[in-house]
Amino acid sequence: MGVQGETTGRGTAVVIGGGLAGMLAAWALRGHAERIVVVERDRYPERPAFRSGLPQGRHAHLLLEAGHRALEELMPGAREELLAAGAVRVPMSGVRWLSAAGWLARYESEVAFLSCTRPLLDHTVLSRVRGEPTVRWLENTDAVGLLGASGQVTGVRVRGRGDARARVRELPAELVVDASGRASSLPSWLARLGCPVAPEERVDAGVSYASRLYHRSTGPDPGFAALYLQTKAPEAPRLGVVLPVEDGRWIASLGSMRGAAAEPGAAGFDRQLRLLRDPSLHELLARAEPAGPVRGFWPGPGVRRHYERRAPRGLVVIGDAACTFNPVYGQGITVAALGARALRAAAERHGGIGHRTARTARKGIAAATDSAWMMSSSEDVRFPATTGGPAGVSVRVQHRYLDRVMRRATVDPQVCKALHEVMSLVADPTALMRPAVLRAVLRGGGSDRPASPQ
DSSP: OOGGGOOOSOOEEEEEOOSHHHHHHHHHTBTTBSEEEEEOSSOOOSSSOOOTTOGGGGSOOEEOHHHHHHHHHHSTTHHHHHHHTTOEEEEGGGEEEEETTEEOOOOOOSOEEEEOOHHHHHHHHHHHHHTOTTEEEEOSEEEEEEEEETTEEEEEEEEETTOTTSOOEEEEOSEEEEOOOTTOOHHHHHHHTTOOOOOEEEEEOOOEEEEEEEEOOOSSOOSOSEEEEOOBTTTBOEEEEEEEETTTEEEEEEEEOTTOOOOSHHHHHHHHHHHSSSTHHHHHHHTSEEOSOOEEEOOOOEEEEOTTTSOOBTEEEOGGGTEEOOGGGOOHHHHHHHHHHHHHHHHHHHTSSSHHHHHHHHHHHHHHHHHHHHHHHHHHTTSTTOEESOOSHHHHHHHHHHHHHHHHHTTOHHHHHHHHHHHTTSSOGGGGGSHHHHHHHHHOOSOSSOOOOO
8 A cells, every 4th residue: 555545456356247348347457456356236148148137238239340359459369259159240331321411432341340139249258258267256246335435446335136135245346347337326326435526428319229130031132231321410310220140130220319219019110110211221121020029228318427537546437337328329339348448458557456557547448438429429419309418619510521521421432431430430530631531521522312322
């Protein structure tokens, strides 16, 4: 113990939440903590399966290029394991993408995403983490509070799930990682310790989802690997996406902004399909056999909590507990992987799990979140029913320039390539201001109306 309680060395790390962000955080700390305890309120299935503690798990998920690169750095060989288990690599050029400005131009892309169901992804990562001897699992266990004081977190209080009379146990720790997701109780726990509230941003477009699995059609080749019908504010607040997943299936997800939600059940799903701005997804699924029921999801607002600005010593927050996005942009699990990579880099830099590691990790996780949050929150505010989010002249200027980028991307493969790199989080948004892109955008071109698919 150093000056003002500054811890160094290894000791115990407790990870609250055993979803993807929590599993990756535990893996990132291997070799740097003597013991890693994962507190998870669910019980994991023996095989890939949907679980109640992950309601968003039944909807379309993908690992953007930046996400599977980060996963591969953390877990060499994981990408091949996913592909061998049935995940599909989809080049961005294999996506038929109807943007707000029209169908994006086609070209040969090296940037790709991995598509599979969430259970397959989680099970692949879990199988690797379960083999790490320094990780201990507390399943069917609720985290109910923190140990510590206003300036420092020193552990976690836990008890058996669903039993308010069960004895509360204390898990002392040198490092606590909150990976408990959208429903994180961390703000209230910190308030009980007397900690100042972390600055927060909110944006709420009122998004809702409905999804269904299908057996892939054996009919004619549709000419694309995936299809994305993007929203167009304010007149088209609905979107549709279909992605290939394991076992010869598609997963189709329909999203909507406030006021345009689908009615429940299969009839509501079919009606929402017909209301999309282009009939191609409806026509595709009309030839496919459903492989399960329609599932709905209401994720709530996008929230970003700036723990890098204000947090007690010994605490790191990762994944949806730190920042929740509107799911329509497909950023969440990629940002979780980037955050885990930042956590590992901090532990390597400082040689353990002490307070310097926590400070550096908080900054690294925030940096890995910046671009994704900026893009999603600024796009959400295009819809008039959105509450919160960025505003002002700079946002309006950003919207006007991005509109020109999107129009040019319908006819210019190089601009489309730059756009895909930014959306895949492998390039900073400033890449859209590179001289070659800027020149092409300012020359104009493209159409304000959706073109016909190529």
